[in-house]
Amino acid sequence: MHPTKTQGKAGRFRGDPATAPPTTLRQSRDIVTPALSAALERLDETSRAQARYHLGWTTADGETSTGEGGKAVRPALALLSARAVGAPAEVGLPGAIAVELVHNFSLLHDDVMDGDTLRRHRRTVWAVWGTPSAILTGDALLALAQEVLLESGSPYAADAGRLLASATRDLVRGQVRDLAFESRTDVTLDECLDMVAGKTGALLSASAAIGAVLAGAPAATTGALAAFGAHVGIAFQIVDDLLGIWGDPALTGKPVFSDLCARKKTLPMTYAASQPGPAGERLAEWLASAEKADEAALPEIAALVAAAGGKDWATEEAGRRLRLAESALAAVPIPDPPRDELVALGRFIVTREA
Amino acid sequence: MHPTKTQGKAGRFRGDPATAPPTTLRQSRDIVTPALSAALERLDETSRAQARYHLGWTTADGETSTGEGGKAVRPALALLSARAVGAPAEVGLPGAIAVELVHNFSLLHDDVMDGDTLRRHRRTVWAVWGTPSAILTGDALLALAQEVLLESGSPYAADAGRLLASATRDLVRGQVRDLAFESRTDVTLDECLDMVAGKTGALLSASAAIGAVLAGAPAATTGALAAFGAHVGIAFQIVDDLLGIWGDPALTGKPVFSDLCARKKTLPMTYAASQPGPAGERLAEWLASAEKADEAALPEIAALVAAAGGKDWATEEAGRRLRLAESALAAVPIPDPPRDELVALGRFIVTREA
Numbered sequence: 001m002h003p004t005k006t007q008g009k010a011g012r013f014r015g016d017p018a019t020a021p022p023t024t025l026r027q028s029r030d031i032v033t034p035a036l037s038a039a040l041e042r043l044d045e046t047s048r049a050q051a052r053y054h055l056g057w058t059t060a061d062g063e064t065s066t067g068e069g070g071k072a073v074r075p076a077l078a079l080l081s082a083r084a085v086g087a088p089a090e091v092g093l094p095g096a097i098a099v100e101l102v103h104n105f106s107l108l109h110d111d112v113m114d115g116d117t118l119r120r121h122r123r124t125v126w127a128v129w130g131t132p133s134a135i136l137t138g139d140a141l142l143a144l145a146q147e148v149l150l151e152s153g154s155p156y157a158a159d160a161g162r163l164l165a166s167a168t169r170d171l172v173r174g175q176v177r178d179l180a181f182e183s184r185t186d187v188t189l190d191e192c193l194d195m196v197a198g199k200t201g202a203l204l205s206a207s208a209a210i211g212a213v214l215a216g217a218p219a220a221t222t223g224a225l226a227a228f229g230a231h232v233g234i235a236f237q238i239v240d241d242l243l244g245i246w247g248d249p250a251l252t253g254k255p256v257f258s259d260l261c262a263r264k265k266t267l268p269m270t271y272a273a274s275q276p277g278p279a280g281e282r283l284a285e286w287l288a289s290a291e292k293a294d295e296a297a298l299p300e301i302a303a304l305v306a307a308a309g310g311k312d313w314a315t316e317e318a319g320r321r322l323r324l325a326e327s328a329l330a331a332v333p334i335p336d337p338p339r340d341e342l343v344a345l346g347r348f349i350v351t352r353e354a
Numbered sequence: 355m356h357p358t359k360t361q362g363k364a365g366r367f368r369g370d371p372a373t374a375p376p377t378t379l380r381q382s383r384d385i386v387t388p389a390l391s392a393a394l395e396r397l398d399e400t401s402r403a404q405a406r407y408h409l410g411w412t413t414a415d416g417e418t419s420t421g422e423g424g425k426a427v428r429p430a431l432a433l434l435s436a437r438a439v440g441a442p443a444e445v446g447l448p449g450a451i452a453v454e455l456v457h458n459f460s461l462l463h464d465d466v467m468d469g470d471t472l473r474r475h476r477r478t479v480w481a482v483w484g485t486p487s488a489i490l491t492g493d494a495l496l497a498l499a500q501e502v503l504l505e506s507g508s509p510y511a512a513d514a515g516r517l518l519a520s521a522t523r524d525l526v527r528g529q530v531r532d533l534a535f536e537s538r539t540d541v542t543l544d545e546c547l548d549m550v551a552g553k554t555g556a557l558l559s560a561s562a563a564i565g566a567v568l569a570g571a572p573a574a575t576t577g578a579l580a581a582f583g584a585h586v587g588i589a590f591q592i593v594d595d596l597l598g599i600w601g602d603p604a605l606t607g608k609p610v611f612s613d614l615c616a617r618k619k620t621l622p623m624t625y626a627a628s629q630p631g632p633a634g635e636r637l638a639e640w641l642a643s644a645e646k647a648d649e650a651a652l653p654e655i656a657a658l659v660a661a662a663g664g665k666d667w668a669t670e671e672a673g674r675r676l677r678l679a680e681s682a683l684a685a686v687p688i689p690d691p692p693r694d695e696l697v698a699l700g701r702f703i704v705t706r707e708a
Contacts, residue, residue, distance in 0.1 A: 044527040046534065109493060113486035132467035135489060136530050139463060139496070143522035146500050150516040158512040162504040168497035173398040176490050180400065 022348075024341045028076035031089060032096050036075075039097050039148050047140040050125050050133055054104060060128050070120070071352070073236070074099040074207040076345060081225050082211030083338040092211025094152035095160055099207040101145035102168055106203070108138035110175060114262075121253040142168065152214065160213045167206035174198025181265040185288040192270040196237045197230065204233030208342075224332040231325035232346045238318040239350055241266035242311065245302050251354040257298040263287055267317070272310030279308035318350050376702070378695045382430035385443060386450050390429075393451050393502050401494040404479050404487055408458060414482050424474065425706070427590070428453040428561040430699060435579050436565030437692040446565025448506035452518055453561040455499035460525055460557075462492035467533065468616070475607040496522065508568045517567055521560035528552025535619040539642040546624040550591045551584065558587030562696075578686040585679035586700045592672040593704055595620035596665065599656050605708040611652040617641055621671070626664030633662035672704050 037057075040048050052058045059065045075096035082092030110116075111124040112134045118124065126134035149161050177195040181187045208229025209222045243252050244259040244266065259266050265287070273283040283304050293301075305311060325346050329339065391411075394402050406412045410423035429450035436446030464470075465478040466488045472478065480488035503515050531549040535541045562583025563576045597606050598613040598620060613620050619641070627637040637658050647655075659665060679700050683693065 042523065044530050046530050047526070105493075109489055113489060131485070132533050133530075135463055135467060136526050136533070138493075139459075140523055140526045140530075142493070142496060143519045143526065146515060147519035147523065150512045150519060158504045158515065161500060161512065161515055165497045165501035165504060169396065169494055169501065172401070172490050172494045172497065176398050176400050176494075179486050179490070 024080070024345055025072060025076050025348075028079050028089075028096070029072050031079065031093065032072065032075040032100065035093055036097050036100060039101070039144060042144065042147075043140050046133070047137045050129060050137040051104070051141060053122075053128070054108060054125050054137070056120060056122070060123070070103070071354075072100060073345065073349060074103050074203060077204065077207040077229060077342075078211045080211065080338050080342050080345065081208050082215050084225060084334045084342065085212045085215045085217040085221055086335065087211070087215035089211075091154070091215045094149050094154070094157075095164075095207075095210030095214050098145040098149045098160075098164055099203060099210060101141045101148070102164060102171070103203060105138040105141040105145070106171055106175070108134045108141070113175070113179065116258075118255060119253065154214045154216075156214050156216050160210050163206050163210060163213055167202040170198045170202030172198075174200070174202065178265075182263075184265075185284075187265045187270055189267075189270050189274055192265060192267055193234065196234055196267065200237040200240075201230045201233035204236060205230035208232070221332045221334075224328050227328035228325045228342065228346070231321045231328065232349055235318040235321035235325070235346070236349045238267050238314050238321070239352065241268050242314055242318075243353070245269075245305060246311070247353065253354070257295070257302065260298045260301050261293050261295065263289075263293055268305055268310035268314040271313045272305040272308035275308045275310075277308065279304045283308060322346055322350050378434070378699055379426060379430050379702075382433050382443075382450070383426050385433065385447065386426065386429040386454065389447055390451050390454060393455070393498060396498065396501075397494050400487070401491045404483060404491040405458070405495060407476075407482070408462060408479050408491070410474060410476070414477070424457070425708075426454060427699065427703060428457050428557060431558065431561040431583060431696075432565045434565065434692050434696050434699065435562050436569050438579060438688045438696065439566045439569045439571040439575055440689065441565070441569035443565075445508070445569045448503050448508070448511075449514055449518075449561075449564030449568050452499040452503045452514075453557060453564060455495045455502070456518060456522055456525070457557060459492040459495040459499070460529070462488045462495070464529060467529070470612075472609060473607065506568065510568050510570050514564050514567045517560050517564055521556040524552045524556035526552075528554070528556065532619075536617075538619075539638075541619045541624055543621075543624050543628055546619060546621055547588065550588055550621065554591040554594075555584045555587035558590060559583035562586070575686045575688075578682050581682035582679045582696065582700070585675045585682065586703055589672040589675035589679070589700070590703045592621050592668050592675070593706065595622050596668055596672075597707070599659060600665065601707065607708070611649070611656065614652045614655050615647050615649060617643075617647055622659055622664035622668040625667045626659040626662035629662045629664075631662065633658045637662060676700055676704050 040051055043051060049058070049062055053060055056070075057065060078096035078099050079089040079092045082095070083089055107119065108125055111119060112126045112131050116124055117127040124134070125137060145164065146161055149164060150157050154160065174195050174197070177191070178199055181192075181195065205226045206229070209226040212222045212225050241259065244254065245257070245268065249256045259269075269283070269287070272280055273287050274280065283301070286301060326343055329342060334342075394405055397405060403412070403416055407414055411419060413419045432450035432453050433443040433446045436449070437443055461473065462479055465473060466480045466485050470478055471481040478488070479491060499518065500515055503518060504511050508514065528549050528551070531545070532553055535546070535549065559580045560583070563580040566576045566579050595613065598608065599611070599622065603610040613623075623637070623641070626634055627641055628634065637655070640655060680697055683696060688696075
């Protein structure tokens with residue numbers, strides 16, 4: 001197998017329809033959603049209602065909602081990672097619930113910190129119920145994640161809990177750096193990649209290994225799966241950054257050019273602003289400006305990022321990370337059906353449009 | 355042994371100097387502080403600096419500080435709880451670090467939610483570095499707590515982690531209720547006690563049991579220790595509430611009458627406002643007012659709480675909880691030196707002036 005090479009009009013990779021992973025994601029959601037819902041029953045009524053709203057299951061008034069939830073890539077990885085070592089998907093289920101809870105804890109807190117009022121086309125929890133609610137609901141989800149894992153009855157529960165706690169700390173570290181970038185004008189590409197490895201890579205890495213850890217797999221295998229997830233995680237964030245500039249807001253659910261508007265040091269932007277030549281220099285100057293970004297100028301800024309090579313570099317880097325992910329996987333014996341699904345899920349992450 | 359009966363001028367119990375627990379607290383701090391400091395080394399530089407400042411170890415500029423930290427009652431309980439089942443204090447050490455980390459996670463987040471700018475005579479982390487920093491440093495401490503516990507190598511680490519995660523969820527539930535009380539005028543004493551059982555009782559209960567859990571003690575013993583901690587926790591909060599009204603701000607480090615100023619539904623206030631008669635009725639009316647509290651009127655409000663019996667009830671209730679705590683302990687075989695220290699620590703909590 002080799003990574004897909006043709007590029008779509010947004011400059012990203014097109015997946016092979018034969019390995020289209022929505023099936024994997026849907027099957028995983030069918031297993032995970034009821035278990036996640038059952039886990040949320042332990043929360044106090046207020047936090048539970050806010051968590052269910054945040055997940056897209058209800059409206060703010062508590063009515064059943066047709067709103068979309070997340071893609072649930074992390075729980076799908078967790079189930080696949082159990083199957084990758086010959087265990088039934090169910091062995092990975094507590095891990096799948098736990099990583100999805102940690103992911104949503106981080107979204108709830110990030111929305112507060114970034115002041116974002118919209119996520120997945122809907123108002124964020126802090127925008128509806130206030131900052132304290134979003135902090136507490138996030139806290140409750142983080143505690144619940146460990147509880148679900150440690151109650152799984154797996155003899156390897158403590159190992160899985162340790163993996164999750166360590167990934168959570170890395171995730172927080174990434175967000176700390178991301179926030180620090182806001183007040184800096186000298187962020188390097190390496191620093192930006194390190195931030196992304198924490199903020200997005202760490203939890204995807206843990207997701208891709210946690211099912212295997214719960215199944216008691218040897219360290220070489222869990223390590224390979226963790227490396228697969230870490231590379232896929234960076235590719236995931238690169239694509240997120242690309243979609244934030246050139247994606248369709250109707251599909252992504254994010255306001256158009258919101259990253260540019262916030263002068264965010266995303267990967268394509270950081271690459272572009274570090275390039276010699278007029279486009280890169282103009283971007284570096286614009287990033288350093290303290291004034292509120294002029295919305296009318298944002299299409300021009302996006303064009304400068306492309307002109308300075310930010311779009312091409314990011315597209316290629318996402319492809320390179322995907323190849324690294326697939327190489328990591330190739331180094332250990334993994335039965336074919338889950339291996340194919342892992343590879344397809346990685347490709348989907350790089351070709352998705354939302 | 356029986357609880358001390360004489361009351362101090364603030365209407366609280368005086369401890370027996372022969373069982374003065376500052377020695378226990380100091381000895382515990384001598385063991386816990388270096389281990390806690392080592393655990394903090396894993397955090398990113400920013401979160402670590404903020405955590406060390408929050409703990410009173412440094413100034414905001416990172417200079418070594420002579421500022422006081424907390425009393426560290428929770429880690430002392432954790433070490434005692436290992437000794438209570440015949441294990442060395444060191445067996446409880448990962449638990450001691452973990453409960454202290456969870457406690458400080460909750461303080462960091464609570465200060466954001468309550469908008470408190472001062473704690474222990476110093477500016478709070480969000481007041482110095484902003485809300486996102488306080489959220490992230492809190493998140494990092496919570497993740498680190500589980501990590502320390504699950505890396506302890508104890509065969510009972512998963513049990514201890516589960517206990518801690520469940521206590522954290524209860525603590526969050528308590529804070530959710532406390533916040534909900536702000537916009538209500540019909541809070542009952544039972545609801546208030548339930549909130550306190552979560553917000554303060556749950557983590558003290560876990561602290562008093564976690565060392566024994568790490569030592570693999572039988573459920574009857576860990577249950578008795580947990581019950582001891584839960585009762586002591588409620589007594590602890592009652593005394594906190596009393597000190598918030600009648601304590602010496604120079605000792606407590608909190609601005610005078612801050613709870614009253616915020617019209618907080620503390621236990622003595624909730625009791626007093628539910629009493630028939632002019633004082634209780636006047637308080638209920640005052641609590642229901644939406645206007646900003648008039649600071650000049652606060653001494654009169656404090657006097658009304660006392661006149662309606664709030665001070666006496668709270669003082670008696672703290673004593674009653676202490677007796678319940680001691681009865682719980684009496685029901686299981688615990689060797690004498692740690693038993694005495696547990697009892698003395700409980701009494702100290704009820705007689706402290708800060």
